[in-house]
Amino acid sequence: MDKLQEYADVILTSGVNLKKGQKLNIACSYGSYGFARLLGERAYDQGAGFVNIEIRDNYLARARAANQEGAQLEYFPLFSQVQSAQCVSEEWAYISIDNTDESHVLKDADADKIQTMTKTSRKGRDILLTSLMKDKIPWNIVAFPNETWAKEVLGDDATAEELWKVLKPILRLDQNDPVAAWREHSETLRRRCRKLEEMKIDSLRFTDGDGTDLYLGIPKGSKWEGGGALLPDGRAFMPNIPTEEVFTTPDRLRTEGFVKVRKPLQVLETRVEGAWFRFKAGKVVEFGAEVGEEILGKFLAIDEGATMLGEIALVDGSSKIAESGKLFGSILFDENASSHMALGFGFPGSVPGGDAMTEDELRDAGCNTSMVHIDFMIGWEKTNVTAMDKSGKEITIMKDGTFVI
Structure with missing residues (x-):
């Protein structure tokens, strides 16, 4: 089978677990439209009820930021709000293809305007984003190898085909049965989650001998997640491909200490490098960055929740992504090479009874709420x-970046 078809089938089967008759929305950039079309064609082959492709264009976003001001940037069309509501009410599946071919486009755009546009979009799509985070509908984020991304990862002379060779083992496309390989990997992560839950963890401490000393409280009865999630009807799906993490939602008010960010990342579509944060009583009270400090400040100012943690994830250093030794410039891949934390909204499913809680109830239970969520x-x-x-009993979970439990 052609590698693209095989990849598409993994996304539709292991990713969103598309059922016959289910409708599907695919968000992509112009550069990944061809792959989005292939996903749609394979979805119809598998009995999809309807497929819609939605193009996100950073070039248009840059032009808008350059030419519009104030209230113009706060406009969000009603038809997009209706579409989001319809996707939720009809339980569409949702696939997002990471915009790796346009990640550089907004690097010089006005930070204030990008912040406003991001907030507006989040508000307009709130009903959809809330349903995704509560696992009410199946969703999956993936990336598609392209020439621009290949050059960023492998060098100026690299091709997309060379990047494919790096990604095949990471995506388990080098296995005889990739879908079965992802099923087995999912169970490995689930077993790790069960072991962490059995420990009844009250807090975690991260240290590395190089400045980081971070304390995080964990709400009582918190669920650890990894290897996929379950829909209300009991079907399993996998929000990220690839995935190597096990994660939970920390207590939003119990983060203390200092932490360094070890890999560059995109914040509001702008590259940030050498970031660091200092927390007190759950909030970021100081921060800095070698590159992108201004945009980092804009992100933290989006709402109060942007200054607090919504996720802590543990990733073993032996993952295929980590073993590659590559910096992918895609949060989807880079977060799965390294343990990470997320500023912004937490996952209600990690909190006992959280999927049925209001935002106020979630905050009272320790789960952060926000319009945004970015992994560091x-x-x-x-x-x-x-x-x-x-x-007060202490147990070492990871040593030198590797699980020891």
Whole structure:
């Protein structure tokens, strides 16, 4: 089978677990439209009820930011709000192809305007984003190898085909049965989650001997997630391909200490490098960055929740992504090479009874709420993670970036 068809089938089967008659929305850039079309064709082959392709264009976003002001940037069309509501009410599946071919386009755009546009879009699509985060409908984020991304990862002379060779083992497309390989990997991550839940962790501490000393509280009865999620009808799906993480939602008010970010990332479509944060009583009270400090400040100012943690994820240093030694410039891949934290909204499913809670109830239970969610990679080969239970008993979970439980 052609590698693109095989990849598409993994996304539709292991990713969103598309059922016969289900409708599907695919968000992509202009450069990945061909692959989005292939996904749609394969979806129809599998009995999809309807397929819609939605193009996101950073070039248009840049032009808008350059030419519009104030209230113009706060406009969000009613038809997009209706579309979001319809996707939720009809339980569409949702696939997003990471915009790796246009990641550089907004780097010089006005930070204030990008912030306004991001907030407006988040508000307009709130009903959809809330349903995705509560796993009410199946969703999946993937990336598509292209020439621009290949050059960013492998060098100026690299081709998309060369990038494919790097990604095949990461995506488990080098296996005889990739779908079965993802099923087996999913169960490995689920077993790790069960082990962490059995420990009844009250707090975690991250240290690395190079400045990071971060304490995070974990709400009582928190669920650890990884290897996929379950829909209300019991079907399993996998929000990210690839995925190597196990994660939970920390107590939004119990983060203390200092942490360095170990990998560059995109914040509001702008590259940020060498970031660091200092937390007190759950909030970022100081921050900095070698590159992109201004845009980082704009992100933190979006709402109060942007200054607080919504996720902590543990990733073993032996993952195929980590073993590649590559910086992919895609949060989808880079977050799965390194333990990470996320500023912004937490996952209601991690909180006992969280899927049925209001936002106020979630905050009272310790789960952060926000319009945004961005992962920051804080783990590396020197990272140690210690868990503590209510009695103060300490257990080493990770040593030098590797699980020891």
